[in-house]
Amino acid sequence: MLHLEIVTPEKKIFSDTVEDVYLPGEDGEMGVLSLHAALVTVLKPGELRYQKDGETIELAIGAGFAEVAQDKLIILTDMALDDEQIDIEKAEEAIKRAEEALKLHEGDDPQHTAQLELTIAKNIFAIEFKRKRRKSI
Template identity: 40%
Template sequence: MEKTFLLEIITPEKRFFTGEVESLIIPAVDGSYGVQAGHEPIVTAIEPGEARYKVDGVWYTAVVTQGFAEIMSDYAVVLVSTAERPEDIDEARARRAKERAEERLRQHVSKQQYFRSKAALARATARLHGSSHRK
């Protein structure tokens, strides 16, 4: 049996997941970041994408947006703006959001609006990618 550690995935609205896991893969700013029990302590920024965690040999996916993760040797907490299961994503709605964000980016608006549009595009792209992995 693999060693486990406690994982919490938390959004402002709810605790998305709390439980013992064998492994965790998170979308960090510099690429995917893998975590197992006994990991060195670290804090890292989370980018929109897919977080994956392994429970009893089975991998589960959560589509997450920006946030932070604190990793300790026996505990990891992932604090993100949103977290969704792939089967809960409305693919048509995510596609429309992606199209709106792409259109706003083409309009050459203010820097603030540019960064908001980039974030919206990243969220929509992550949701679309995650929805394609429904079980």
Template identity: 55%
Template structure:
């Protein structure tokens, strides 16, 4: 069994033994099993999945890093939300606001603001994707 820890700036989201972990890495989805080679990888907004007691849990995560050892996966991310925590209407409204703000910016001169809005959009889309995937599976 692997020990998984998922931490955001606000709180520890999960800490416990898992069978496997699937991470949204910058180079694509990455699966981790016990005795995996040690590595550190960056994360992009997407779906993080792990299996506990035969049940797969999923979270929408933002950007961050994962440190993998043979016995442990430590995930440091700026956002982690389960399907039940995601407010679909609020997320869709946030996407619309961010897209409107992006449309008003000068993409050649407001590079930092453009990057910030694009990151917010990526996190929102990750949440909606997770919400849509698990809608009705209660």
């Protein structure tokens, strides 16, 4: 068994033992099982899946980091939502605002540009995740 913790700036989303975890690493999807080698990796916006008591739980996560040590996996991310928590209209509005801000401040501040691009990527993935879940129900 593997102890999984998912933490956002607002709160601890999940803390319990699970069978396995699949997460969106910077270089692609990565699986983590009990006794995985220790590592730290960057996370990109995408789908995080874990299996608990034979049930697969899926979350849309934002950017962040994952640390594996012994039989523990800690996910630090700026977003972790299930499909019921995603509001497509709000996500579309956030994308529109970020795109407008990018046009307005193009090239001004590379860090601000990266943050706006991340906002767009997270919200695009959240919309895709919600739509995918709707089709599979």
